[in-house]
Amino acid sequence: MQTYKHLLALAAGVLCLAAPGYGADVPRYEHIFLIIEENRSYVEIIGEQSIALNINRLAHQYGLATQFYAEVHPSEANYVAMLGGDTFGIHDDDAYYCKPNSSDRYCPGAKRSGYVDHSVSQRSLVDQLEEHGLSWKAYMESIPTPGSGVARWPASDEPGAPAELYAVKHNGFMTFSHVQKDPNRGQKIVGFDVLDRDLSAGKMPNYAHIVPNQCNEMHGRDDGPNTPEDCRKSNTDGLIKRGDRVVGELVDKIMRSNVWQKPENVAIVITFDENGKAERNQGAQGCCGYDPASPANFGGGRIPTIVITNHGVHGVLDPTPYNHYSLLRTTEAAFGIDEYLRHAADRDAGVLVMAPLFAAGAGASHP
16 A cells, blocks of 8 residues: 555645645536445545545545545435535435425424425526536436436335335435426436446436445445345445445446547546544534534535546545535536536635646646
8 A cells, every 4th residue: 555655645745735726727527427425434435444445446546635525414415515505404314395394204304493495496506507508417326217206215125125225315406496397307317227328328418426326325224134234234344345346336337438538538526425423523524614503514524535537637635625515616617617506606715626636637638
């Protein structure tokens, strides 16, 4: 692991000089793939002792953000923040259709004081992409049907599979009214079978948002007769190894597609929704405009985030503080969108473009 030690040394020195200023920019990107894993802290995943071998290999070879933070606990609002630049007051895992005083089983917090409507009418990255003529798809593993509006599936254990492999709380697109009302939603929120076909055909959207199911994203399911051993919440090592294997397989599929071989810039981002228990009581839990007094933006902890580019720089260890708002700002900039949504526009609060990790290398495509 000499490479890893060398990169750590650089993080405190030379590469600090590459930290982006307020005016920093990134080259134009044709495709961005975002792969999201769950509930693991930076120290659980990154380091010499980590069992996440694929993620560490990719982090060392390409680019690693060493100070990247989530917005809140639990999961759902972080997925919303990635797309909308805000949590919109959401700080639970209730379904997107929940409203104050709802009695639905998937709205358990709806009687709580201060509860907000979980359907959001404000603009999101989806609106921006469509207005700029750019395509998008959300690839959601184990979604029962394309564009499905179910909260969880299957509702109970099925032969050979645990309950709730798919959970809409991990599908931030469904929070936005624009997506809920889209008559073509079934063509844009799809399963991994479509991901495989799209990659094989080399016809990928500009923005591909990839979320494995709850066994494969390191979240895990409750122990039960239909829950595989390495999907049990009680089996932390098994969950990490399983999720790491799936990430490695996804990255390999993308890199073997002809999209990756094109002259245009392509990036794969691997991030997490929030951190795990290992770091939750160790110092700052957020960055870049977070508010410790806010129940919906108090910081979701330090998480691993890796950026892999087909033509960009390699071996980058970037110590700049970032969060999901920074990632949204970077995605907007990389697609030539000059509108930054809500907290993605909070430059004065430290929400910066992730320029060192998306920088162009020799022979890279420029705007």
